[in-house]
Amino acid sequence: MKIAVFGCGYTGLTTAVGLAEMGNLVLGIDTDAAKLAALKRGRCPFFEPGLDKLIKRNLARKRLSFSSDAERSILDSDVIICAVATPRGRRNRADLRAVLKVAGDFGRFMAGGTDAYKKNQKLFINKSTVPVGTSEKIRQVIEKSFLSATKRKEFIPNFSVISNPEFLREGTALDDFMNPDRVVFGLEQASSHSSSKTKIEIMLSKIFRYDDSVPIIYTSLRNAEIIKYASNAFLATRISFANELADYCEKVGADITEVAYAMGFDPRIGHNYLQSGAGFGGSCLPKDLHALIAHGKKAGLNLRLLKAVKHINDRRPDRILEVLRNELLKIRGKKIAVWGLSFKPNTDDLRDAPSIPIIRALLKNGAKVHVFDPAAMNKFRELFQTKVNFGTSATSILKDADCLLILTDWREFGTPDFAKIKKALRNPLIVDGRNCLSPAEVQKHGFKYLGIGRRRA
Ligand SMILES: NC(=O)c1ccc[n+]([C@@H]2O[C@H](COP(=O)([O-])OP(=O)(O)OC[C@H]3O[C@@H](n4cnc5c(N)ncnc54)[C@H](O)[C@@H]3O)[C@@H](O)[C@H]2O)c1
Structure with a gap:
């Protein structure tokens, strides 16, 4: 055939x-x-x-x-x-x-x-x-x-x-x-x-x-069409659940990564899609969630749970900015080094990537933004052109930065050369928007570490 x-x-x-x-x-x-x-x-x-x-x-x-x-x-x-x-x-x-x-x-x-x-x-x-x-x-x-x-x-x-x-x-x-x-x-x-x-x-x-x-x-045919939307909506729901719980953990002095890790051993729950941080993006989860809500409305239904899932995810960029603002006091004039632009590792896809609204907001607030991503630089350049500075490697953007902000958990970002980072940054601060580093390890090297939904040191 x-x-x-x-x-x-x-x-x-x-x-x-x-x-x-x-x-x-x-x-x-x-x-x-x-x-x-x-x-x-x-x-x-x-x-x-x-x-x-x-x-x-x-x-x-x-x-x-x-x-x-x-x-x-x-x-x-x-x-x-x-x-x-x-x-x-x-x-x-x-x-x-x-x-x-x-x-x-x-x-x-x-x-x-x-x-x-x-x-x-x-x-x-x-x-x-x-x-x-x-x-x-x-x-x-x-x-x-x-x-x-x-x-x-x-x-x-x-x-x-x-x-x-x-x-x-x-x-x-x-x-x-x-x-x-x-x-x-x-x-x-x-x-x-x-x-x-x-x-x-x-x-x-x-x-x-x-x-x-x-x-x-x-x-x-109809079941098959719904199976796809239902699967993506369910995955999105898990991530928003973890993010809502992350905010709660942070408020009460607990650590969402340890909570989610332990939850995941329950065979009814599992470990996947319970990562907290900057929220979900990509070409599918956001658009399919939006579509399911919109087509539900067309069918005369108010899909309240899915609307809440969307609402929680839409707020994640603000949450990252809030962490930065609380720590740096003001964003204007600060140099922020961003590791990771693609919506997840091992792709150059930027569709609905959380990096986009976060970096837009940083620029709007007067930050100088320097970025590096192992795969998505060319696509990001098409969007932001000269508004941000593009590095040639992860370490090339760190010099005199007030903060290192991680927005995609590429594997190579998980095992960085802390001594080199420490030497380059003006202010030894790491904001881990993907909770991909170990707080104890980072703190051991003399940094202030801020994850999302993790205990503050
Ligand atoms: N990207 C994913 O991870 C993923 C996963 C599962 C399902 N999907 C679904 O698969 C579909 C495609 O998604 P994608 O990410 O591959 O899209 P894409 O934008 O990467 O690719 C679509 C391609 O179709 C081409 N095209 C447009 N009109 C055409 C035409 N008339 N004839 C031939 N080619 C044409 C475009 O030039 C483009 O290359 C979407 O419905 C998406 O929701 C995507």
Whole structure:
């Protein structure tokens, strides 16, 4: 089966590379010429560990190629995977224009060229995160485009829409795709739930060649769409829970990291997503949380818990500023050295990164901001240009700084050369916005350490 993946961003490119690695013939389609040029040369256009190597390998094996030709790819492929962006749109709802454009192209171009579409079943697999009901809308758009392109009144070709939400995490995207903890397929026709697979289930298992240990969940289109939003909203809830408790711990002389660590051993709770600090960001959690609240409202519901989760997260940048202000007394004229800009380690993604509002507020209050991030410097430069100073290494920005502020817990920031930092800073103060350092260790080296929700020395 030939597969065309629409959208070569974090999700689409990982999917294309992963499917090629599994032995499929995959064509990556994108509208961004610069991205395609990089990909054709075997270069990953963004920072994601491991992708570069596998792009090169699969280009060489001729299992993977890239193009902007949507029409050709739709004619030639049995399977279309839609992985275009669904950013925050009007009234915080998901902006579906890119997804519906791919659906429209699929209907329109399927009609052209040969008559193959009459015989072969095609699959339209949607991986983009979309609100409930979108897969049904996708079918309507495909049918409408097909009928208007062929000027027919009826005859709808043989195709199925499948909802296949993606759960990969940036930074470990490839591994998450190749070894998922579960795979969800929402189908138009209910699954038989028997041991004998339907034709579509067989097609899917030929494309996504996971071993038998991976749980594959066949469900309805609507369930699949909600599973994605529910998962992200739940993860966001855990982080806001930890952050609310962090503020409480700080007030009463306790340490949130020790509290969360002990909580996590309860198998009903677990350790993940209980980190307190600057709050969650990234391309998914904030926008999906906003979208779920907005689409809940559209359905006539007030999703109070999720609104509180959002509210707590929205306040985290203020919390970091409050810590700085309390300690430095005034921000104006102070030099702040910031380690970490990306919303989390091992990615250069700055979408909804907490570093952005925090640094904006620091600048607004008259601070001189010097930044370093191992991967996100170029993207940050596009946003802030000359408003901040960009270092060449973590230590290069420390000279005469009044504070070292950590906003992303990159591994290399967790084991710094304290003696070097101490020598460079004007004021030996570390504000750890990710609680990634040990207070005792930092204090041992003569610094004042301020974490978030941790006991004050
Ligand atoms: N980034 C993540 O960690 C992640 C994880 C799970 C799910 N998702 C979901 O996956 C979807 C894609 O997210 P992303 O982060 O990969 O987005 P992205 O912005 O990194 O990539 C989207 C790509 O689609 C391309 N594109 C836009 N219109 C196109 C068209 N008509 N034809 C072909 N290409 C087109 C863009 O040029 C871009 O390269 C979103 O719905 C997102 O919520 C993202």
